[in-house]
Amino acid sequence: MIIAAATNTHLYPLISDLGLILMTAGVAVILFRKIKQPLVLGYLIAGFLAGNHFDFFPSVKDIKSVEVWAQIGVIFLLFSLGLEFSFKKLMKVGGTASVTASVQIVSMLIIGYGVGKLMGWETMDCIFLGVILSISSTTIILKTFDELGVKAQKFAGNVVGALIVQDIIAILMMVLLSTIAVSQQFSGMELIKSVAKLLFFLTIWFVSGIFFIPTLLKKAKNLLSDEMLLIVSIALCLLMVILADGVGFSPALGAFIMGSVIAETTQAEHIEHLVKPVKDLFGAVFFVSVGMLINPETLVAYAGPVMILTLVTILGQSLSSTAGSLLSGQPLKQSVQTGMSLSQIGEFSFIIATLGMTLNVTSNFLYPIVVAVSAVTTFTTPFMVRAAPAFADLLAKKLPRKWTKKIERYSANAQSIKSVSNWQVVLKAYMVQVVIHSVIIVAGILLSAKFVLPLAKDSQFGHALVALGTLVVLAPFLWALALRRVKVDEVLVLMQERRYRGPIIMMILLRFVLTLVYIGFMLNNFFSPEVAMIAFVSALALYAIFPKRLNAQYHRIENHFMKNLNAREIIRAKFTRSDLTPWEGHMAIFNIAKESNIVGKTLEELQLREDIGINIAFIKRGEITINIPGRTERLFPGDEICIIGTDQQVKDFRKFLTENEIAPPEKSVEPDxxxxxxxxxxxxxxxxxxxxxxxxxxxxxxxxxxxxxxxxxxxxxxxxxxxxxxxxxxxxxxxxxxxx
Missing domain, CATH: 3.30.70.1450 (Regulator of K+ conductance, C-terminal domain)
Known part of the structure; x- marks a missing residue:
């Protein structure tokens, strides 16, 4: 009875607090949906009402429990983000998004740090402020694009690409901030070690995850119901959270990594759909918990900094993003639209501000100021996106004609430069070869020495058996590092030129020497130097005897990895036709509504090219894809059609579809x-x-x-x-x- 009573006493605040949070969040969702405002803002206000700073509403009793729910919310938010923005997608966004995001982040880091110093803040507050102001809100931007119907426009793709780069850099900066916070100094070596450690674990997690997880999900596909798939996905997420925390990284990083790995599987969309309600639930708790930390007295006391930082965010983000987009070779109008779309801070800023509070390195006033700035910029985002085209046109008229001509010429030249030299291709291939195989080999040696070797320490031949097993497992990767040929055709072309022969031979020798170093490092972990030397010679002999077998084994491993990595692209290959979009044209996909008047008509009857100027690249009908459909092809309900056109043509086509949808009667009349x-x-x-x-x-x-x-x-x-x-x-x- 005593235990039961104690349990009830402990559970009651937890349950009542969660009920209060969800009740206020639910009311906020309804109200803010009604007034067509971002839900994140509603959650913040709900948290303020449920917090201890507002006396006219029931307050949360156990703040510690709410903090636990909030941490779970951060994990699921980052897991969901990883499902949407994979590492592979990052590689596809290209230089435009990378340059835009890099210029924006570096500019805002400097501006944020400088503004903090001018206001007399502590150094650590200024550092966190710079990072907070440099990350735009993915949630708010995507929701705004959806509500304004601009997702199909070309600039929106550039914005989404920049957001992907920002999110990756934000993860990296969270690790670096943790290092700075612990050491309380800017140690160059510490930062280099942290970056190297992060890259090492990112590589090994990504490679091993892609190798095993898609295979696991594929093998168990027929056994997994929706319920079991959700449980397995969350279990994988939490497993990576534990691993990340175990090696000293943020749990949020682990969640993001697992999300990005699962994003490469063929079931990514299904898992994302299943996880969404869980993410929405705990995400709401997180944003409500953020709102609880809003102290009205602090906001009144720091009203000046809130106003200053709001202006800095809107102007700084807009100008730096526009400059980055122009530098990457985008036209003036698209650059302005990109810049004005990224002019806010959001969920990642909350997470970084929370990190500062958790590490006890930032002042208490920073968090509510960040929340207030986010709230104001959330309100202004739709207006900024809507006003961007008109402002871009005005800017084009006001700027000197020679400036606009230079921008147009630079943009045209930048977009036309697509060729990459053979030397760049070979150098990149060799770097990837060395880095990935080095990480796999070093990780295998360390894992074997730490976890397998202690199990065999009492055995007479334990060290030899563990060394032999490790050597056999790593043999294909050691062979690939030393002898695998990459980019054969390009290398042959370069070897015909005298200036490239020396560097290529040096790279081949470097790979071979690295392989010998890793073999020596492995054997030295298991034997004395004398025995290690004998084993080293024996290992080289084995590699010389079985080259074909090692070659075949490595190619089996590589083929399995590449099959898992590209499985999603193989299925969706029919959609990846970006080479069909010349100049200002781009692709957009639309669904043909069941109620549309154009259903049943042929493309010849619709006269889309003649009237609107767009072309249809393909039609997807269920599992069937009709590439480059002919004029006699008819449209059916539920068809997905991919069109090619400019922003204006895409807009005209959307209007055409809307006008041809059969609207329901204002008042339905039941037949008598x-x-x-x-x-x-x-x-x-x-x-x-x-x-x-x-x-x-x-x-x-x-x-x-x-x-x-x-x-x-x-x-x-x-x-x-x-x-x-x-x-x-x-x-x-x-x-x-x-x-x-």
Missing amino acids: IVLRQIEVHQEEFIGKSIRESQLREKTNGLIVGFERKGKRTFNPESQLVLQKDDILWIVGDRKRIARL
Whole structure:
């Protein structure tokens, strides 16, 4: 009884607090959906009302429990973000997004740090402020694009690419901030070690994750229901959270890594759909918990810094992003649209501010100031996006003509430079080869030495067996590092030029020397130097004897990895046709509504190219894809069509689809149809068949039932002859049946 009472006492605040949080969050969702404002802002206000700083509303009792829920919320937010933005997608965004995001982040880091210093803040507050102001809000931007209907425009793709780069850099900066916070100094070596450690673990987690997890999900596909798939996905997420925390990284980093790994599987969209309600639930708790930390007294006391930082965020983000986009070679209008879209801070800023509070390195006033700035910039984002085209046109008119000409010329030249030299291709391939295989080999050696070797320490031949096993497992990777040929055709071309022969030979020798170093490092971990030397010579002999077998084994491993890595792209290959979009044109996908007037018409009848100027690249109908459809191809309900056109043409096509959708009537009128039972008494019906009696015409209905002397017939034939006292069931117009 005592235990039960204690348990109830402990559970009651937890349950009541969670109920209060979700109740206020639910009310906020309804209200902010009604007034068409971002839900994140509603959650913040709900948290303020449920917090201890607002006396006219029930308050949360156990703040510690809420902090635990909030940490879970951060984990699921980052897991979901990883599902949307994978590492592979980052590699595809190209230089445009990378340059835009890099210029923006570096600029805002400097501006944020400088503004903090001008306001007299401590150094650590200024560092965190610079990082906080440099990260735009993915959630708010995507929601704004969706509400304003600009997701299909070309600049939106540049913005999303920049957001992907920002999120990756934000993860890196969280690790660096943790290092700075612990050491309390800017140690160059410490930062280099932290970056190297991060890159090492990112590589090994990504490679091993892609190798094993898609295979696991594929093998168990027929066994996994939606419920089990959700459980397995969350289990994988939490496993990576534990691993990340175990090696000294943020748990949020582990969640992001696992999300990005699962994002490469064929079930990524399904898992994202299953995880979304969980993410929404705990994400709401996180944002509400952020709102609880808003102290009105602090906001009043720091109203000046809030206003200053709001202006700095809007102007600084807009200008730096526009400059970065221009530098990457985008036209003026798209650059301005990109810059003005990124002019806010959001969820990652909260997470970074929370990190500063958790590490106890930032002042108490920083967090509520960040929340206030985020709230204001959240409100301004839709207006900034909506005003961007007009402002870009105005800017183009006001700027000197020679400036606009230079921008146009630079943009045209930058977008036309797509060729990469053979030397760049070979150098990149060699770097990837060395880095990935080095990480795998070093990780294998360290894991074997730490976890496997202690198990065999009491055995007479334990060290030898562990060394042999490790050597066998790592043998394909050691062979690939030393001898695998990459970019053979490009290397042959370069070897014909004298200036490239020396560097290529040096790279080949470097790979071979690295392999010898790793073998020596491995054997030195298991044996004394003398024995290690003998084992080293034996290992080289084994590698010389079995080169073909090692080659075949490595290629099996590589093929399995590449198959898992590209499985999603193979399925979606029909959609990846960016080479079909010349100049200012780009691709956009639309769904043909079931109620549309264009359903059933051929492309020739629609005259889309002649009237709007767009071309249709392909039509997806279920599992069938019709590439470059002909003029006789018809559109069917639910078709997905990919069109190619400029922003204006895409906008015109969306308007065309909207105008051709059949709108439901303002007031639906229910047909006055009833089911009535009547008996046959009138002479005009007796002795006639149902068809001859014209009962259907007189009632505008159907005879669905017939009964004679207790025997019933459903849907009687029209040749049935009616007799007196027959009973009929008629479905028809109420008034006509009544008159009959």
